[in-house]
Amino acid sequence: MSRRPKENISKECIELIKSEVTKRFGREIKNTPDCVNLSDSIYSYTGQLISYNTLRRFFGLIKNNTIINKTSLDILASYCGLSCFELLVNRKDKLDINELNYYFINILNKNNINIKEIELFCKEYGVYPQIYSFLEKCLLFSQTNNDISFFKSFYTLPVIFDYAPNKRKYIFDIAQLYANIIKSFSEDTKKEIISKIASLPKARQFYFEIFVDVDNITGFYSFVLEEYHKYSKLVSSLLFYYNLKVYKSFLIKDTELLKTSYDELKKLKFNEREVFPILPGRILASDIYYHKNFGSINKKDILSKAEKQLKIYGTKDNQALLASQLYLIYIFQALQFCNEIDILSDLIKNINPAIFNISDYLTDNATNHLKIYHAHYFIYINEIRKAENVIDTISPKCFPLFEKITQTISYNFMLKDYYQELGKQNMVCSIEENIKNYSKIKGFKAFEE
Numbered sequence: 001m002s003r004r005p006k007e008n009i010s011k012e013c014i015e016l017i018k019s020e021v022t023k024r025f026g027r028e029i030k031n032t033p034d035c036v037n038l039s040d041s042i043y044s045y046t047g048q049l050i051s052y053n054t055l056r057r058f059f060g061l062i063k064n065n066t067i068i069n070k071t072s073l074d075i076l077a078s079y080c081g082l083s084c085f086e087l088l089v090n091r092k093d094k095l096d097i098n099e100l101n102y103y104f105i106n107i108l109n110k111n112n113i114n115i116k117e118i119e120l121f122c123k124e125y126g127v128y129p130q131i132y133s134f135l136e137k138c139l140l141f142s143q144t145n146n147d148i149s150f151f152k153s154f155y156t157l158p159v160i161f162d163y164a165p166n167k168r169k170y171i172f173d174i175a176q177l178y179a180n181i182i183k184s185f186s187e188d189t190k191k192e193i194i195s196k197i198a199s200l201p202k203a204r205q206f207y208f209e210i211f212v213d214v215d216n217i218t219g220f221y222s223f224v225l226e227e228y229h230k231y232s233k234l235v236s237s238l239l240f241y242y243n244l245k246v247y248k249s250f251l252i253k254d255t256e257l258l259k260t261s262y263d264e265l266k267k268l269k270f271n272e273r274e275v276f277p278i279l280p281g282r283i284l285a286s287d288i289y290y291h292k293n294f295g296s297i298n299k300k301d302i303l304s305k306a307e308k309q310l311k312i313y314g315t316k317d318n319q320a321l322l323a324s325q326l327y328l329i330y331i332f333q334a335l336q337f338c339n340e341i342d343i344l345s346d347l348i349k350n351i352n353p354a355i356f357n358i359s360d361y362l363t364d365n366a367t368n369h370l371k372i373y374h375a376h377y378f379i380y381i382n383e384i385r386k387a388e389n390v391i392d393t394i395s396p397k398c399f400p401l402f403e404k405i406t407q408t409i410s411y412n413f414m415l416k417d418y419y420q421e422l423g424k425q426n427m428v429c430s431i432e433e434n435i436k437n438y439s440k441i442k443g444f445k446a447f448e449e
Helices: 011-025 032-046 052-058 070-079 085-090 097-110 115-125 130-145 148-156 165-182 187-197 201-209 220-229 235-251 255-267 278-293 299-313 318-337 341-350 353-357 364-380 384-391 405-422 425-439
Strands: none
Touching (some): 115 130, 148 187, 165 187, 165 201, 318 353, 318 364, 384 405
16 A cells, blocks of 8 residues: 555645654754654654654655655644644644733623634634633633633534544543633533533543542432433443443442442443453442442452453553553542451552653653552551652642642642651641642632532
8 A cells, every 4th residue: 555645745744743743843954863753752642653664765864766645744744733744734833822912802892702702712722722811811801701602502612622632631620610610600500501402522631521520429420320321322422421320329328229239230232452441440449339339359360350451451562551450540549438448558569660650641641659558558568668669759739720629639638648647747737738729719600519
């Protein structure tokens, strides 16, 4: 099969792409080690792989008449911050953020938001990161003016929720802001908005599934979950729903609800290789919650299932390790909640330790918690020095920008307990000060308790 893209790409365009990639990388590409490092950098940023040999050919380090294919060009464009190479070649030198600011000033003068105009802006500027800061202002403005119509329409906006690796930070940040603001509204208003967006695919993904409000899973989020379930047709949606129902019933000690939810969960057929890693992790966690209430937890069974699933993900690269990390976080949590520390310790002992050191924007929170469990394991086997070394690598600053304040506080309480176990009173005092400061945050109404 020919590697040549259908489009005729001029030498000028190729040179432009080379220049943009070099700027993003931070230095000239002069030799094979540079190409190896660039390949790693591209993979780390985009989650997609371009071999170092392809990069050697592209930068003319080896003579070859083969033209780089369009897929590789799109990956390079993604590395530079845009979704495809056509946008990289044809884009303006720089998005004029003043135009967005000017439009926002006009919104302030009008005291309302015209959703049709916002849609046009998203179509034109949706591939640029600057659009998200503009939309954040619009959300906060709408919150102040109690403009519910904008919140109802938010997840219908074009382009901005089209998932791409280079956009994920911005997508998740603004989804978190949206969800936190929703919490500031009255109960009736919240329910009105949730009922409106429950059927929207983008809202289901980025509000209902990503922003899992476990703090309120027995309260308002219980209503949210039921609205989500009204439109749950896919197996992945049903898995998400029934796993959270099991978790909720475990928290409120409703054994009848736990049994019925678990029974429905076990009826669902799916391929564990094809669903997002969090779902199989939640399912094994549900097994743990169920058997804690009905009989006893089979240690051998838990370890065997976890080992089998971790083999599916593998350890060949960071992406595989990230999948393993996302899979494990809910299992670790369930074992801790159920006080099955011996199983937790055996599980940690038998997994690849590299899992505890993998981190990216979406999993920094998970990484912090996994390290806490890792430290717990070392304390359990009386390896205090190793526990201290793990804890020293944990940073509360690694939480995503709009992580829930309650979860951040909860994290600090967990960390405080470990410092107390280690006898580090100075760090206990430091963490107590962090908790006090987080509790005082009033930056957004949504963060007020």
